[in-house]
Amino acid sequence: MAAPEIAIIHGPPGTGKTSTIVEVILQLLRIKKKVLVCAPSNVAVDTIAERFVHYVNSEEFKICRLGHPTRVLTEVQEICLENIIEKKYNFKQPMEFLVKEITKMKENKEFCDEIKLQKMEDEIKILKQLRNEKAAEILDESEVIFSTISMSTCQDLKNGLHDKFFDVVLIDEASQAKIAEGFLAIKYGKK
Numbered sequence: 001m002a003a004p005e006i007a008i009i010h011g012p013p014g015t016g017k018t019s020t021i022v023e024v025i026l027q028l029l030r031i032k033k034k035v036l037v038c039a040p041s042n043v044a045v046d047t048i049a050e051r052f053v054h055y056v057n058s059e060e061f062k063i064c065r066l067g068h069p070t071r072v073l074t075e076v077q078e079i080c081l082e083n084i085i086e087k088k089y090n091f092k093q094p095m096e097f098l099v100k101e102i103t104k105m106k107e108n109k110e111f112c113d114e115i116k117l118q119k120m121e122d123e124i125k126i127l128k129q130l131r132n133e134k135a136a137e138i139l140d141e142s143e144v145i146f147s148t149i150s151m152s153t154c155q156d157l158k159n160g161l162h163d164k165f166f167d168v169v170l171i172d173e174a175s176q177a178k179i180a181e182g183f184l185a186i187k188y189g190k191k
Helices: 017-030 042-055 074-079 081-089 092-107 114-141 155-161 179-186
Strands: 035-039 063-065 144-148 168-171
Touching: 017 035, 017 042, 017 168, 035 042, 042 063, 042 074, 042 144, 063 074, 063 081, 074 081, 081 114, 092 114, 114 155, 168 179
Parallel strands: 035 144, 035 168, 063 144
Antiparallel strands: none
16 A cells, blocks of 8 residues: 555465455545556456455445456446446447347338438437447446456546546456556556
8 A cells, every 4th residue: 555656466376365455445445546456357357346345335435347247257247337337327228129120121121211220320329429428427437447457448448537547556466467468457547
């Protein structure tokens, strides 16, 4: 916590490194710091997120997990960005309906109304734009964001940061990542 720029926790398996990371996140939240927590693999990110969620609830702190919900452990799916967006705004159902209708129209070219088709395609663009705006708001408000290192480069996070930085970036299992890969996440942090 007192390290000015960088700190390294080293130890063999089972010595409490992940528990220490969870405690560091909790301590950082107590002093109102915004934290990005990364690891090279989904399993490693989910392990930290799952342990963290046991200590806090999502109403107490604004937390988010970047990544596709199907690749995330069941225990942390409720904090996935896509699930938060869907729960709050329900974009999925109208999008799926429009996609099905467009597909039907394109399959029946002789009955295809080009004007109606264009309107539906425009509606999809609007829904996607709204989804991206809501994702940016959620990430901007989040105090802790969990992500794989590679997912930390996603457009949603870039949009949500609005040229801001995280107070701290934590990388678990950093020795498992390539050095250059680590810089993908480190560039977002002040520390």
